[in-house]
Amino acid sequence: MLVALIARDKPGALPIRQENRPAHVAYLKSSDTVQQAGPLLDEAGEMAGSLIILDVPDMATADEWVKGDPYGHAGLFESVELIAWNRVIGG
Secondary structure, three states: OEEEEEEEEOOOOHHHHHHHHHHHHHHHHOOOOEEEEEEEEOOOOOEEEEEEEEEOOOHHHHHHHHHHOHHHHOOOEEEEEEEEEOOOOOO
């Protein structure tokens, strides 16, 4: 199943994002479950969150993947949503 992970950064957390980005990107690249990933941008074009598409057997696996993300361990996110997603175009 495909799951969209939508995470929004805490206000003023850009330094936390920048400090932990190398570990986060390495985590993304080490996982076969990540199909697509990239930052959400604010009006100024600065990174303000994350959108990640996971291919997992169930929602529990997606939740476990989130728990391993270095950004989460660093306290970057204000909110995290996991939403089942159906790809219609692309892929």
